[in-house]
Amino acid sequence: METKYAITVDDLTVAYNYKPVLWDIDLAIPEGVLMCIVGPNGAGKSTLIKSILGIIKPIAGTVSIFGKPYEKQRSLVAYVPQKGSVDWDFPTTALDVVMMGTYGSLGWIKRPRQKQKKAALEALEKVGMLPFKNRQISQLSGGQQQRIFLARALVQNASIYFMDEPFQGVDATTEKAIINILKELRKAGKTVVVVHHDLQTVPEYFDWVTFLNVKKIATGPVKDIFNDDNLTKTYGINYKVSVQE
Amino acid sequence: MNSAQIIIQIIVALVAVACAIPGTFLVLRKMSLISDAISHSILLGIVIGFFIVEDTASPLLIVLAALAGIVTVILVEYIQKTGLVKEDTAIGLVFPALFSIGVILISKNANDVHLDIDSVMVGDLSLAPFDILQIGCIEGVTDSCINLGPKAIWVIGTILVITLILLFMFFKELKVSTFDAGLAAALGFSPLIMHYGLMTVSSITIVGAFDAVGPILVVALMIAPAATAYLFTKDLKKMLLLSCFFGVFAAISGYWLAHILDASISGSMTTVLAILFLLVYEPIITSILVSLTVGTSTIFYQYYELLVANETGIEHMLLGEKIQTVFAEFVFLDYVYILIIATVLTAFLIYILPKRGVIYGYYKVRQQKTEIMLLVFLLHIRNHSEESERHVKHLNEHINWQRLRSKSIVELAQKNNMITIDSSIISLTKKGEEFTEKAIDYIITNKDTEIEEMKDDFFLFRG
Numbered sequence: 001m002e003t004k005y006a007i008t009v010d011d012l013t014v015a016y017n018y019k020p021v022l023w024d025i026d027l028a029i030p031e032g033v034l035m036c037i038v039g040p041n042g043a044g045k046s047t048l049i050k051s052i053l054g055i056i057k058p059i060a061g062t063v064s065i066f067g068k069p070y071e072k073q074r075s076l077v078a079y080v081p082q083k084g085s086v087d088w089d090f091p092t093t094a095l096d097v098v099m100m101g102t103y104g105s106l107g108w109i110k111r112p113r114q115k116q117k118k119a120a121l122e123a124l125e126k127v128g129m130l131p132f133k134n135r136q137i138s139q140l141s142g143g144q145q146q147r148i149f150l151a152r153a154l155v156q157n158a159s160i161y162f163m164d165e166p167f168q169g170v171d172a173t174t175e176k177a178i179i180n181i182l183k184e185l186r187k188a189g190k191t192v193v194v195v196h197h198d199l200q201t202v203p204e205y206f207d208w209v210t211f212l213n214v215k216k217i218a219t220g221p222v223k224d225i226f227n228d229d230n231l232t233k234t235y236g237i238n239y240k241v242s243v244q245e
Numbered sequence: 246m247n248s249a250q251i252i253i254q255i256i257v258a259l260v261a262v263a264c265a266i267p268g269t270f271l272v273l274r275k276m277s278l279i280s281d282a283i284s285h286s287i288l289l290g291i292v293i294g295f296f297i298v299e300d301t302a303s304p305l306l307i308v309l310a311a312l313a314g315i316v317t318v319i320l321v322e323y324i325q326k327t328g329l330v331k332e333d334t335a336i337g338l339v340f341p342a343l344f345s346i347g348v349i350l351i352s353k354n355a356n357d358v359h360l361d362i363d364s365v366m367v368g369d370l371s372l373a374p375f376d377i378l379q380i381g382c383i384e385g386v387t388d389s390c391i392n393l394g395p396k397a398i399w400v401i402g403t404i405l406v407i408t409l410i411l412l413f414m415f416f417k418e419l420k421v422s423t424f425d426a427g428l429a430a431a432l433g434f435s436p437l438i439m440h441y442g443l444m445t446v447s448s449i450t451i452v453g454a455f456d457a458v459g460p461i462l463v464v465a466l467m468i469a470p471a472a473t474a475y476l477f478t479k480d481l482k483k484m485l486l487l488s489c490f491f492g493v494f495a496a497i498s499g500y501w502l503a504h505i506l507d508a509s510i511s512g513s514m515t516t517v518l519a520i521l522f523l524l525v526y527e528p529i530i531t532s533i534l535v536s537l538t539v540g541t542s543t544i545f546y547q548y549y550e551l552l553v554a555n556e557t558g559i560e561h562m563l564l565g566e567k568i569q570t571v572f573a574e575f576v577f578l579d580y581v582y583i584l585i586i587a588t589v590l591t592a593f594l595i596y597i598l599p600k601r602g603v604i605y606g607y608y609k610v611r612q613q614k615t616e617i618m619l620l621v622f623l624l625h626i627r628n629h630s631e632e633s634e635r636h637v638k639h640l641n642e643h644i645n646w647q648r649l650r651s652k653s654i655v656e657l658a659q660k661n662n663m664i665t666i667d668s669s670i671i672s673l674t675k676k677g678e679e680f681t682e683k684a685i686d687y688i689i690t691n692k693d694t695e696i697e698e699m700k701d702d703f704f705l706f707r708g
Contacts, residue, residue, distance in 0.1 A: 017328055055430040071433070079431040086425045090273060091479045100421045104432035109414050136479035152428075 006031040006191040012061035021047045034186040035208035036196035043213040045195045049162045078158035080149045095133040101155035123151040143174035160191045252374040256397045260454045261492030263405040267447040268467030280467045282340035283314035284451045284460035288347035314448025373397040404453040458511040469518035476525045536590030540583035623681045637669045
């Protein structure tokens, strides 16, 4: 049987000021995997996600989501940017930020109503942030802010979730809570793509991995390809990681 | 008030609201300075428009001016994108260049034209009520025109209505693209379209407000109300409403300040805006200063009117002489009035203003210190069942506090019904027991939800 791919990337090349950040990436991510992208700083991990989502225009290559261009499949995709990419002093509440997740399904001009509010409240409940719904976002801790971002993605009820370093600057409890939600998503048949930094937790958290350093080094099931050889190729030093059995 | 005064006030109020709305988003997008750039560059558009149609009243001038504003934004982006300089530098490079081309064009070709540098720089409203929009005029027939009222009201009114319609239609798009451009792009709301949409509205608004307040002070009307509102609230809708309110308040009171001082309207409006910002930022000190000034000037003005009515010739004096003459008439009782007015105003301002500023900050730190001590004290009592540890007199030795401090802490705990003292032995009440439990829980687990209701009473838990 042919595997169904959630995301296919062909010959993707992205450059900032004529310096390639991603070079000729071919990637096929099967549906229903919980995948992490690993690689050193500047490897183009965030750029890869952003170009799949059409936020950055590549100079070459194509991306498709379930066989169609991203522009036609927006409703199937949710995105959690890096926490540091927004101004948390923005005058708004936790609930309002989560509501932003519903804007995509509303389209232009239409305003969110009770239905959207209800969905947002449910998402807040799922990440354990319901009591903070009216809290101004600058009054939330780093972990709480990350949960709000996760709730905002959940409310989109997508098939594919992209997350840019969701574990950055969060405590162990929040990290556990987030990974549990991600595992639930996988159980529900969703595809989750996470930019990840902590190599130690890769085998524990993920079942699929992509090694990236400007070029794609390897992609596949964690149990098959998460080894010292690929790590060394990606990080350029003799990398040893003890994989727990 | 005569009708010309009312019309000028309507114009400034409309300008203030029209500026405050895009201004709010500029402040939130950290693009305040772009309004400065646009307001200067539009001069080039106006000059070019004037050379084409040779008429200062043509709508083409407005269109070209707005276009010049948008060109400024595009050039700034372009230079910034090269990665050679940062945004602020790019702004600093672009607008003086465009502005100076405008200046050269005026000085080379329009020396005989009435483009008064003063009215261009700070605006001129005094003639606005008499510049009437007329339609249906038939040449040679007197009284054939239909008067539609002052042109300035029509121009800025139209801009305001368009701005409001756009705001209502695209509020959610503006919000999401301002807060998180990445998400907006992923959801299909092009941040680029929102950016240029906002810039176009800002340019047109600045052009419309140009006549009223001039290019320098229009920046104040865009930025200051929004910056003040930002200190006040953490809700975007409220921030928009408040910046409109501050803008209108500054516009109207600025107009009257100008009237009293016989000074520039736009200058006075900006002064009021600066005072408003200071009031919110540092309420106690500013409100004392402002209310003293208001108190003095109110009574000063009454005296002045009285002296004018008595035909002392005071209106022909220089400002310094006026002040001397009026103060010579002051009686002691008036200083008391000033103090009373100042006190009432200060109390009122402090009451309605949020708690910010140095004095309040000092008070808050002190209060937090007291509360942490209260907690230490309560915890000590809770941890020790032996009577020797709970004796009033032993407390200063054990916790190592000064006598006065221990006394005040014990009193605070007593006042809050957290402890009872039975023959000099302190024990926790049920309330004290619960409070300590919760507070310790919070400090260890950092679980905010548990202590939501405690936050009203205690500084400690407000983070």
